[in-house]
Amino acid sequence: MSFLSFLSQPVSLSHYLIVGAVLFVCGIVCMATKRNAIGVLMGVELVLNGAAVNFVAFSSPFLRADSQLSLGLDGHLITLFIIVLAAAEAAVALAIALCYYNTHATIDVDEGDELKG
Amino acid sequence: MELATLLPLLLLLAWLLPLASFTLIVFAGPRLGRAGHKAGYVATGAIGISLFLSLLALACWLWHHPLTPSHHAETHAAASDDPADPTHERSEHEQSAPHTGSTASPLTGDWYTLAEFGSLRLTIGYYIDALTLGMFVMVSLIATCIHVYSFGYMHEELEDVTDPLASPSSGKPLVRAGRFHRFFQYMSLFCFSMLGLVVAGNVAMVFVFWELVGICSYLLIGFYIERKSASTAANKAFIVNRVGDFGMIVGLMILFGALGTFSFGDVAQSDGTVRKGIFSQVRPAENEHQLIVPDGLIRMAAASQMNSIYASVPSNEEAEELIGRRVAELRKVGTGYWLLVLAGLGIFCGCVGKSAQFPLHVWLPDAMEGPTPVSALIHAATMVAAGVYLVGRFYPVFAPEVLLTIACVGCITLFVAATIAITATDIKRVLAYSTVSQLGYMMFSLGLGGWAAGLFHLFTHAFFKALLFLCSGSVIHACHTNEMPEMGGLRKKMPWTAWTMLVGCLAISGAGIPAMLGMKGFGLSGYYSKDSILAQAFSVASQSQTYGWLFYVAAGGAAITAFYMFRLWFMTFAGSPRNQHVYDHAHESPASMYVPLVILAFFAVVAGWKLPSLNLPDLLEQARPLGTAEGISFAGEIAHPELPAEHRSHEETLHRTVSWIAFGTALTGFAIAVLFYLLRIFNPETVRKWLAPLHAFLIHKWFFDELYEYAFVKPTLLLSQVAAAFDRLVIDRLADGSARFCVTVARLDDVIDRYVVDWAANGIGRLTYRIGLWLRQVQTGQLRQYVVMIAVSTVALFLLIVVCRNLMLFQ
Numbered sequence: 001m002s003f004l005s006f007l008s009q010p011v012s013l014s015h016y017l018i019v020g021a022v023l024f025v026c027g028i029v030c031m032a033t034k035r036n037a038i039g040v041l042m043g044v045e046l047v048l049n050g051a052a053v054n055f056v057a058f059s060s061p062f063l064r065a066d067s068q069l070s071l072g073l074d075g076h077l078i079t080l081f082i083i084v085l086a087a088a089e090a091a092v093a094l095a096i097a098l099c100y101y102n103t104h105a106t107i108d109v110d111e112g113d114e115l116k117g
Numbered sequence: 118m119e120l121a122t123l124l125p126l127l128l129l130l131a132w133l134l135p136l137a138s139f140t141l142i143v144f145a146g147p148r149l150g151r152a153g154h155k156a157g158y159v160a161t162g163a164i165g166i167s168l169f170l171s172l173l174a175l176a177c178w179l180w181h182h183p184l185t186p187s188h189h190a191e192t193h194a195a196a197s198d199d200p201a202d203p204t205h206e207r208s209e210h211e212q213s214a215p216h217t218g219s220t221a222s223p224l225t226g227d228w229y230t231l232a233e234f235g236s237l238r239l240t241i242g243y244y245i246d247a248l249t250l251g252m253f254v255m256v257s258l259i260a261t262c263i264h265v266y267s268f269g270y271m272h273e274e275l276e277d278v279t280d281p282l283a284s285p286s287s288g289k290p291l292v293r294a295g296r297f298h299r300f301f302q303y304m305s306l307f308c309f310s311m312l313g314l315v316v317a318g319n320v321a322m323v324f325v326f327w328e329l330v331g332i333c334s335y336l337l338i339g340f341y342i343e344r345k346s347a348s349t350a351a352n353k354a355f356i357v358n359r360v361g362d363f364g365m366i367v368g369l370m371i372l373f374g375a376l377g378t379f380s381f382g383d384v385a386q387s388d389g390t391v392r393k394g395i396f397s398q399v400r401p402a403e404n405e406h407q408l409i410v411p412d413g414l415i416r417m418a419a420a421s422q423m424n425s426i427y428a429s430v431p432s433n434e435e436a437e438e439l440i441g442r443r444v445a446e447l448r449k450v451g452t453g454y455w456l457l458v459l460a461g462l463g464i465f466c467g468c469v470g471k472s473a474q475f476p477l478h479v480w481l482p483d484a485m486e487g488p489t490p491v492s493a494l495i496h497a498a499t500m501v502a503a504g505v506y507l508v509g510r511f512y513p514v515f516a517p518e519v520l521l522t523i524a525c526v527g528c529i530t531l532f533v534a535a536t537i538a539i540t541a542t543d544i545k546r547v548l549a550y551s552t553v554s555q556l557g558y559m560m561f562s563l564g565l566g567g568w569a570a571g572l573f574h575l576f577t578h579a580f581f582k583a584l585l586f587l588c589s590g591s592v593i594h595a596c597h598t599n600e601m602p603e604m605g606g607l608r609k610k611m612p613w614t615a616w617t618m619l620v621g622c623l624a625i626s627g628a629g630i631p632a633m634l635g636m637k638g639f640g641l642s643g644y645y646s647k648d649s650i651l652a653q654a655f656s657v658a659s660q661s662q663t664y665g666w667l668f669y670v671a672a673g674g675a676a677i678t679a680f681y682m683f684r685l686w687f688m689t690f691a692g693s694p695r696n697q698h699v700y701d702h703a704h705e706s707p708a709s710m711y712v713p714l715v716i717l718a719f720f721a722v723v724a725g726w727k728l729p730s731l732n733l734p735d736l737l738e739q740a741r742p743l744g745t746a747e748g749i750s751f752a753g754e755i756a757h758p759e760l761p762a763e764h765r766s767h768e769e770t771l772h773r774t775v776s777w778i779a780f781g782t783a784l785t786g787f788a789i790a791v792l793f794y795l796l797r798i799f800n801p802e803t804v805r806k807w808l809a810p811l812h813a814f815l816i817h818k819w820f821f822d823e824l825y826e827y828a829f830v831k832p833t834l835l836l837s838q839v840a841a842a843f844d845r846l847v848i849d850r851l852a853d854g855s856a857r858f859c860v861t862v863a864r865l866d867d868v869i870d871r872y873v874v875d876w877a878a879n880g881i882g883r884l885t886y887r888i889g890l891w892l893r894q895v896q897t898g899q900l901r902q903y904v905v906m907i908a909v910s911t912v913a914l915f916l917l918i919v920v921c922r923n924l925m926l927f928q
Contacts, residue, residue: 031904040900109900117896 361470368463406744
């Protein structure tokens with residue numbers, strides 16, 4: 001099982017990337033399967049965090065043999081930006097959820113298809 | 118103030134006042150009092166003041182140029198002062214030596230320059246001599262009388278008028294608003310135009326006012342525009358006059374083209390130079406005011422020679438010198454003379470139209486459709502005399518041949534019109550033909566060299582013809598008919614009218630007692646003027662047998678004049694009433710109508726009297742064109758006719774003979790009228806049956822109207838019908854065809870649009886719509902589906918890229 005060989009190797013960039021990918025896929029699956037709007041929101045958070053892990057991993061000089069590919073501080077900055085963005089998005093999304101509840105008396109996203117084409 | 122500044126000012130005021138009145142009435146006419154009746158006061162006031170100013174001007178003139186007894190040959194011979202000096206020196210010179218001649222030099226100048234285009238100068242100028250002043254006084258005096266008369270005559274126009282003669286298509290008599298102010302508005306415009314024509318100092322101005330009086334005449338003939346006959350008559354007058362004016366324009370073009378000036382006299386310019394007028398170019402002082410062909414006309418006639426000289430000689434001065442010599446040579450052989458004759462004939466052509474001379478006399482009798490005061494003022498006393506006036510004014514320019522033409526035309530006119538007047542039964546038409554005939558006399562006299570006699574007759578005729586017309590108006594006003602056979606015995610009903618009209622009849626017939634037994638002759642105004650015309654004709658006849666017939670025709674015409682005038686008077690006023698109904702309703706006219714009659718009757722009596730300090734012949738003698746006193750002749754290689762000097766006709770023996778002949782003819786005419794219409798010894802009916810063809814000929818007015826109908830009107834109508842048919846059949850069809858073609862093409866275009874272009878555009882639209890509908894199904898509104906779609910599509914995209922990349926790598 002060569003594709004599981006990373007389990008035996010020391011922790012490197014690819015491990016972080018695998019964590020990020022798993023987070024991302026979890027987030028996507030969460031968004032696609034949860035009918036609760038809060039759940040969807042949580043999926044979004046997972047996706048964002050998956051991406052953020054990738055950025056952090058890419059920008060760390062310790063995680064790679066050649067520091068040439070380093071993103072330097074840019075990766076950290078973008079990660080911080082993603083966190084801020086996630087916070088703001090969560091605020092807006094919660095507000096939308098409240099409004100949605102006001103009109104539909106539920107936060108089941110399947111109940112709302114007013115934007116149907 | 119000096120005469121040279123005072124007179125133009127006075128006449129300018131007298132001239133412009135009627136214009137002011139016209140303007141006022143145009144803008145405020147219907148608001149001037151009830152139904153605009155105060156417009157009458159405005160117009161009458163204006164012309165009254167004009168009369169006063171004219172009289173003042175005449176008095177000033179006479180103060181500076183006292184009348185000297187005429188007919189002394191030696192005084193005329195000495196009257197050859199330099200006319201190129203229009204300043205005041207001349208009149209002072211004359212005061213110091215009053216016997217240098219009876220001719221006083223005219224005042225010429227410009228009031229206002231309208232425009233200058235190169236050598237063309239259009240000015241409002243004046244040419245003031247004794248004739249101008251006389252005309253001013255005559256026109257304004259008669260106009261004032263007629264304005265006053267019109268108050269009475271036109272009073273019906275103050276109310277709504279029912280016009281039984283107008284026939285609208287509904288068949289009911291026409292009822293229209295009164296047009297009192299309109300009448301006076303036109304009258305004022307006419308007075309302005311007529312005075313402008315008289316005072317005009319150049320031919321361009323004459324032409325403008327010539328047309329203005331024409332349009333006034335047109336407007337006033339058509340005053341009762343609803344009547345078909347009136348509007349037709351107005352058109353006829355206007356169109357016939359256009360024929361004459363065409364000739365006049367030709368004459369003006371020749372004169373301006375050759376002489377480079379429009380003005381009559383020499384005009385002093387502001388820079389001290391003097392522009393030579395037409396008269397001094399045609400009759401230069403160096404040639405003792407005898408007629409020569411001016412350089413300009415010779416150059417025009419021989420233009421090609423002149424151009425070749427210019428082309429062959431390089432320097433301008435040399436060329437001018439050569440041309441000067443050539444012109445002198447050409448003058449000897451008579452080059453350019455025909456142009457002078459043509460110019461004169463052209464000007465006379467205009468006068469023929471305006472003064473209703475044969476062959477353009479047909480409009481004047483029809484013009485009687487206008488109100489009677491208009492007939493009196495415009496179509497008897499003033500406007501129609503303007504043609505005679507213009508011939509008198511242009512006299513220096515006329516070559517002997519032109520004058521003979523004028524004489525012949527006048528002679529034919531006076532005879533033709535007099536014969537037609539015999540059979541006319543419409544009281545106004547008799548007078549109209551009489552006017553034509555008398556105008557013929559004036560032209561006749563002018564043409565035979567009787568300059569003063571012709572214009573003298575113009576003045577006397579103006580008075581008695583205005584009187585006669587106003588009297589006839591008074592009769593029509595009382596009887597409501599124009600037909601003399603309906604009248605009779607009216608003298609008891611309307612004595613003022615009857616007796617003043619008798620005065621008019623006597624005056625026009627030339628009633629008077631010729632000189633006999635050592636007593637001087639004595640008579641009414643017509644006696645003097647007609648005698649002097651006949652005397653001049655006799656003088657010509659005695660000089661040359663060729664023109665003898667002219668005298669006999671004129672003398673015969675005098676007999677006919679007396680006959681038809683007394684026929685008119687007897688039929689209207691004498692005998693017993695023929696139509697009792699008309700007689701019972703007849704009444705004397707109001708004072709505003711008969712007072713002018715009395716005033717005019719007074720002038721009809723005295724206008725010809727030879728008072729020592731004020732008389733017409735001597736006044737006219739002052740205005741005699743320079744160089745015409747000794748008769749008209751032209752020195753050249755070809756023989757030209759010669760006309761004797763007018764003073765020859767004043768010789769005692771000749772004049773006495775003529776007086777008796779005139780007296781005899783007039784008495785004959787009178788006697789025949791008495792026998793037929795007063796004593797009824799002969800019955801006119803029987804004579805009419807005897808001479809049925811002649812009567813028919815005369816009652817149809819020599820078939821002139823029929824002749825013109827077939828010679829001009831019908832062909833014109835035919836031509837217009839042909840043109841109309843051409844329009845309809847060719848041009849209209851062409852236009853219609855192209856329109857139809859356009860419509861067909863447009864239809865085709867429409868089909869293509871609808872079935873091809875529209876189909877394509879709609880098809881694209883519909884296709885897009887379908888696709889849109891189909892794609893719409895993807896948009897479910899389900900949030901979770903979207904997420905899946907995004908994820909799946911992203912993965913699919915990556916897979917696609919990878920597959921493609923691998924495919925490309927391993928190709």
